[in-house]
Amino acid sequence: MAFPARIDVHQHIVPPVWSQALAAQGLDSGGWAIPCWSADSAVAMMDRQGIAAGVLSVTSPGVHLGEDGRARRLARAVNEYSAEVVKDRPDRFGHFASVPLPDIDAALAEAVYALDVLRADGVVLMSHACGRYLGDPGFEPLWAELDRRAANVFVHPAQPPMALLPGTPAPLADYVFDTTRSALNLVLNGVMSRYPDLRVILSHGGGFLPYAAYRFSGLISTVVAPDRRAEDVLHDLKRFYFDTALSASPSALPALLAFAEPDHVLYGSDWPFAPQEAGTYYNRFLETYPDFTPGQAEAVNRRNAEVLFPCLAR
Known part of the structure; x- marks a missing residue:
């Protein structure tokens, strides 16, 4: 291909302890089946798709499945497996550490352990934690610590705290919605303005945030919070990073x-929640974008990824 081999910031890992925990509670990823995973199959996929390295993360529903103690143990097991x-294979993989929000003390402790001891490349947060969105004031200590470290934070969508659209798994539509909801909550609650050193990556092109950004800035500054200037809202919205997963299309890319x-x-x-055929479909749009x-x-x-993940730049 005509460009350097890719760095994939949105690639998932399926630790056996995590998939077993989901199965024990009859859970999946928002109506989406949990696929098989191995390091060898991931490397084979990357070789076929022109990907030099992938930053691994556990997807929705994350590691907090309803009980704080189990969530702490599951987070530690998942993170040690990923590490x-x-x-x-340090030449092919990095990883985002999972933290057991909404248990803020445990989440803070696990983030510190994962970043300092396991040398994680950042943390992954679901778009909400048991119905509490990421701008929740109770999560302030975690944001402060991550900002102090200028950490990478990968926000992955979860099934919104509402019923699925009948016959429609959450990744098809609701994930796009919940990413946008969470990002707007972070901006409205001032997280993006209070913590200027955070590097927050939004999945799937940011949901529909880029498309609706000026709707948000115009209505916030005139109706929701007239003391906030539209330019300041836009500044905070533009602080986000965006990945192209399932979003490199002729309508979304512009x-x-x-x-x-x-x-x-x-x-x-x-990958692997989006199969390789889906990757090929969207890569073709990316490779032919005029x-x-x-x-x-x-x-x-x-x-752009080399700046955030210097260990993967080699």
Whole structure:
């Protein structure tokens, strides 16, 4: 291909202890089946898709499945499993650590352990934690610590706290909605303005945030919070990073590239929850997109991620 091998910031891992915990409670990922995973199959997929390295994360519903003590133990087991995968193949993998929100004390402790001891590349947060969205004031200590470290934070959608649309698994529609909901909550509650050193990556092109950003800024500044200027709201919305997982399409890419800062767009595959055939489908749009400026394709596929994940730049 005509660009450097990709760095995939949205690639999932399926630790056996996690899939077993879900099965024991009759859970899946928002009506989406839990696929098989192995490091070898991940590497094989990456070789076929032109991906040099992937940053692994556990997807929805995360590690808090209803009880704080079990969530702490599951988070630790998941993170240690992921760290071993990275240790075995540091040339191909990084990982985001899971934390057991909404248990804020345990989440803070696990984030510190994962970043300091396991050398995680950041943390993954679900778009809400048991119905509490990420701008919740109770989560302030975690944001403060992550900001102090200028940490990478990957926000992955979860099934919203409402019934599924009949016959429609959450990843098809609700995940896009909940990513947008969570990002707007972070901005409205001031997290993005209070913590300028956070690097927050939104999944799937940010849901519909790029498309609706000026709707949000205009209505917040005139109706919701007239003391906030539209320009300040837009500044906070533009602080987000966005991955291209399932979003590199002829209709989504123009909105994303028109809104996002040039160095804030990152490649994502969503494998294995999105099968390789889906990756090929969206990669084709990315590879044939006619309106990239010089160097922009290389930045999206690799260079922007190299800044956030220097260990994967080699």
